[in-house]
Amino acid sequence: MEHLSEMMGGDQRFLKRINRLKILNTLRSKGPLSKTQLARLSGLNNKTITNIIEYLIKKGIVTSVGLLKTDEGRKKEHFKLNSDYCFSIGIDLGASHISAILINLEGKILLKKTFNFRFGLKKDIVLEKIFALAQSLIEEAKDKLEKIIGIGFTAPGFFDIKRGVWEEAVNIKDWKQVPIKKLLEERFNKKVYLEDCSRSMALGELWYGKGxxxxxxxxxxxxxxxxxxxxxxxxxxxxxxxxxxxxxxxxxxxxxxxxxxxxxxxxxxxxxxxxxxxxxxxxxxxxxxxxxxxxxxxxxxxxxxxxxxxxxxxxxxxxxxxxxxxxxxxxxxxxxxxxxxxxxxxxxxxxxxxxxxxxxxxxxxxxxxxxxxxxxxxxxxxxxxLGPFGAALGAATIAIQETLFTL
Ligand SMILES: [Zn+2]
The missing domain is CATH 3.30.420.40 (ATPase, nucleotide binding domain)
Incomplete structure (x- = not known):
């Protein structure tokens, strides 16, 4: 499974996954929430919500925060994401910067690194810097290493998702046909996801920002x-x-x-x-x-x-x-x-x-x-x-979304 859009089928399992993802995303953006609130915000019925919440608690992704007051003044059990369930890295290669971040399940940026450079930097040096930034994030997050579920990589230009090759990054000199997915996967032993930088920014906006x-x-x-x-x-x-x-x-x-x-x-x-x-x-x-x-x-x-x-x-x-x-x-x-x-x-x-x-x-x-x-x-x-880490945030979240989707 490479991309959410590739899996748009129509079977029951798919529907279940979509509903689960809906609940997780609602909890992430608005949690803690009661089941009633979740039903109202997601449009799913109470029985579906109860089943999904039970499943997610069993998996350790969602936890109960106990009884909290609702808008109507009554006390009800509320749920939130277990933000330490998993972590993800986002790397954004721009025309004059490389940003790398580590986020938790809730999309909170825990660590960030940036390297600024002038136009015209050669591909090999850019690649070295990408590795170095990711490496330093991983070293600082050593205690979370097992739980880092993937790396989202984003850059301008065109890529071939099947081959995992970034074909062209017009802003980087001599950046042609770079097998970035393989390079990062071999180096860090984590699954790598690719997305264009403007679209990654839009994903960041959709999940955490104005969208x-x-x-x-x-x-x-x-x-x-x-x-x-x-x-x-x-x-x-x-x-x-x-x-x-x-x-x-x-x-x-x-x-x-x-x-x-x-x-x-x-x-x-x-x-x-x-x-x-x-x-x-x-x-x-x-x-x-x-x-x-x-x-x-x-x-x-x-x-x-x-x-x-x-x-x-x-x-x-x-x-x-x-x-x-x-x-x-x-x-x-x-x-x-x-x-x-x-x-x-x-x-x-x-x-x-x-x-x-x-x-x-x-x-x-x-x-x-x-x-x-x-x-x-x-x-x-x-x-x-979202600031200068918007694209990296979107890219990091792709790894999290894909993981949550295939639970
Ligand atoms: Zn043009």
């Missing part, structure tokens, strides 16, 4: 690259070849810069964090005056997105203009998503989403202007609060 109580939403991953995860009816849209959500490669300017995908003028080539930095460097070299230059002491090669954001917060008009333009361009694509999906919620994630009002204001204003007024009114746009 927790909503069935349909779109997560925009606005960082060094641009992507999105589309959740419909509580299920992440993956597409035929696990490539759904590549909004970063919608062409918005036929005469724009060449993109890492080979096309010209993709949204990612014009408005991602990396594109903004390139643009800023180019303009400064042409003589543009800006506080960004002072922030890096004239070392134009070392400019990062954070410098652009900081200059904008210091009212630097050039930095503000760059962020507003990016917001405008991404906002246009958001208006397409709004018209196509009529989503109740769009969550903005990634470093650009927390770059301040110039970017988000311009994004929302353009999305409003270019989408149909009636549809826009039905769409809320919120900023993610």
């Amino acid at each position: 927790k109580d909503i069935k349909d939403f779109i997560l925009l991953d606005l960082g060094q690259g641009i992507g999105c995860g589309i959740v419909i009816n509580g299920i992440l849209l993956e597409g035929k070849g696990l490539k759904a959500g590549e909004i970063g490669h919608l062409i918005i300017d036929e005469n724009g810069p060449v993109c890492t995908c080979g096309n010209r003028g993709c949204l990612e080539a014009c408005a991602s964090g990396r594109a903004l930095v390139s643009k800023v460097q180019e303009e400064i070299r042409k003589g543009q005056k800006t506080k960004i230059y002072d922030l890096v002491n004239g070392k134009v090669d070392e400019i990062t997105l954070q410098d652009v954001i900081e200059a904008a917060s210091l009212q630097d008009s050039f930095a503000i203009e760059v962020l507003e333009e990016a917001g405008h361009r991404i906002g246009r694509v958001v208006s397409f998503l709004i018209n196509i999906f009529n989503p109740p919620l769009i969550v903005l994630g990634g470093q650009l989403s927390i770059s301040g009002k110039h970017f988000t204001g311009s994004l929302i204003e353009t999305a409003r202007k270019y989408s149909m007024a009636k549809i826009f009114k039905e769409t809320e746009i919120k900023i993610s609060n």
Whole structure:
């Protein structure tokens, strides 16, 4: 069993597993809960709830916390997850960072590690760093080693889930056809699960963030690259070849810069964090005056997105203009998503989403202007609060979900 979506059959056992997972996820996001509350929140009947809770207690995944007062004022037995039942590791390889976390069954991040690097780092060094981060997590969590049930790995680009190969990570130099699943499994002797980074962020949002109580939403991953995860009816849209959500490669300017995908003028080539930095460097070299230059002491090669954001917060008009333009361009694509999906919620994630009002204001204003007024009114746009570990959190949770599903 490799992926939840691959198992969408219709037999009784499958239904049982889905119901069990529903109860576990409800307990995780809202527990402790009584059986009555669980029935109300999950839509399952009391008998099913009782059977499932008995089974989960026997397995040691759920525990009783005794009698607690309910909303109606009566005391009833409440249940919660046994958060130490199992643990999982999430590794997020980005364009300029590697993050690794250890989470418990409830999705709480117990340990986190990050390594930041500059673009252009070679694949072998990146791989070494990935191993080193995972190794240091495992060493620190030695007492939990037996209970670490898997590793979720996420990166941008394309992967082949059957072969466990990450075929391409456009942001990492010479990263082609890397058998990452095998490499990690052999090294750590844990089962490894793969998922794209924007979709992992959407899963993080679905399980722990702004998407927790909503069935349909779109997560925009606005960082060094641009992507999105589309959740419909509580299920992440993956597409035929696990490539759904590549909004970063919608062409918005036929005469724009060449993109890492080979096309010209993709949204990612014009408005991602990396594109903004390139643009800023180019303009400064042409003589543009800006506080960004002072922030890096004239070392134009070392400019990062954070410098652009900081200059904008210091009212630097050039930095503000760059962020507003990016917001405008991404906002246009958001208006397409709004018209196509009529989503109740769009969550903005990634470093650009927390770059301040110039970017988000311009994004929302353009999305409003270019989408149909009636549809826009039905769409809320919120900023993610999962922080920089959102993708790693989503990836780590895949391992937990798969384990719980096959109990
Ligand atoms: Zn592209």
